[in-house]
Amino acid sequence: MEIVVVIVEACIVIGAIVLGVRTGGIGLGLWGVVGTLILVFVFRLPPGSPPIDAFFIIIAVITASSAMQAAGGIDYLVSIASKIIQRNPKRLTYVAPLVAFVFTVLSGTSNIFIALIPVIYETAYRNGQRPERALAAATVTSGLGITASPVSAAMAAYLVLIEAKGFTLPHVLLITIPSAIIACLVTSFVQQRVGKELKDDPVFRKRVEEGVVKVPAALQESLTAVGTDGATGAAIPVAVAEKRGGGRSGRDAPTPIVHEVPPGGRTAAWIFMVGTLLVVIVGLFPALRPAFPDAEGKPVPLSMSIVIEMVMFTAALVIILVRRVKPSAVVEQPLLRAGFVAAVALFGIAWMADTFISANEETIIKPLGELIQANPLLLAVALFIVCGLTTSQSATTNTLIPIAIAAGLAPGVITAMWPSLIGVWLFPANGGQIASVETDLTGSTKLTQVPIWHSFTIPMLVSWVAVVVSGLLIQLVIPA
Secondary structure, three states: OHHHHHHHHHHHHHHHHHHHHHHOOOHHHHHHHHHHHHHHHOOOOOOOOOOHHHHHHHHHHHHHHHHHHHOOHHHHHHHHHHHHHHOOHHHHHHHHHHHHHHHHHHHOOOHHHHOOHHHHHHHHHHOOOOHHHHHHHHHHHHHHHHHHOOOOHHHHHHHHHHHHHOOOHHHHHHHHHHHHHHHHHHHHHHHOOOOOOHHHOHHHHHHHHHOOEOOOHHHOOOOOOOEEOOOOOOEEOHHHHHHHOOOEOOOOOOOOOOOOOOOOHHHHHHHHHHHHHHHHHHHHOHHHOOEEEOOOOOEEEOOHHHHHHHHHHHHHHHHHHHOOOOHHHHHOOHHHHHHHHHHHHHHHHHHHHHHHHHHOHHHHHHHHHHHHHHOOHHHHHHHHHHHHHHOOHHHHHHHHHHHHHHOOOOHHHHHHHHHHHHHHHOOOOOHHHHHHHHHOOOOOOOOOOOOOOOOOHHHHHHHHHHHHHHHHHHHHHOOO
16 A cells, blocks of 8 residues: 555656646746645655755856846857857867857856857858757757856755765866766767768758758859759759848858957956856865864864855855946846746755655665666666756756665766756757757758657767766766
8 A cells, every 4th residue: 555655646746747847937846846735735744855055056156147147247258159169160060069068167057058059050051061060069068067067056956965975066076077078079079970961961952942041152162053943944053043042141251250248248257257266166175164063063164055155146246246237137137037947946846856755765765776776877867867857957956866875876976977967958848959940040950750859869869978988987086
């Protein structure tokens, strides 16, 4: 009978997640709270511990990010990334993914990547390259930056859980950053060989013929014809077809894409990055943190959760004061809205998961723990799939990492598998994916009728395997 009750409770948890995903936005978190309510009042389970620390870390970081955005700091970062991408057109498939990764690490959010999509597309198109290669690879690798950023929402959730095992922020970054860089390079290498060359792509040639897109100057010599004349049936040379066609992105000499940076944007960005650097330094050197006696009277350094909250809230205030940003403008920023959604999703789903798991430790934790202990790679698979279903890295972290910790897996092994959150790209339900498809007028970046098979599937799978394998190898030499 006990097993039946647990199965019913599990159905409530899964049902709340499914309904939350279908509702979208903060609906994921709200359904999580409703699921918790049902577990507590109907099944009489003691409520679990809500993720207070992780919630406020997200709020602190996103407040600082929004202050930076209001002051033009995001525009400054985008302008730098844009210049780097446009200066390396021949190595675009390698440069764009690395730039997307690095700037996600610095900002703590992959939302910054969306602003780079037009730059990546135009750079690929103007140079006659297949845009899908760089766009899909960069979209995916921007997700790797989430588990390598000291100020991301997912990192906030992860640190709260893993610090209890003596694994600190520096330990995590020493595994996730190099493994992610390796994954970026491997993904770029594979992606460079995906699909036909743009000049040979039938979808692109058809779009040229229809006037949706013009032939870039870089391809005019290699392409001799793209269709036939409606009146004579003769082949139309590219130059003629281009003149007859409408579309966008003409053949004029490429002009740099310039992102205007508001006055003070550079200062705001540097204040935010200094705050991020301080978090890393304080994490590297525990002696810099005040120590307070624990329950046994032993001095323990201040928790990194509190440090992150203090530093990032302070960074937000410094940006507001130095750049004279109106507090009301900070609240209106898209980043703050996105961060609030992430915080609510984390709160609701994590609270529900903790309630369910804590009340059924003997029934759930022990069997799952033994299963994961016998087959550790199952953790990577679970993280990948659950993140794809919930599209929330932080909520997935709070749901599955406690099970891995309870199973007795080494913190280094757990950390190596944690970037499996790259599964967030499993379904084309994210802004970066949709924006990439809509921006690519050549039609090379696409979705299909099969939800899990799209332009992002191959780079996602390659990144997943590469980051986990390299992470498992790297963690072997990281001191615990």
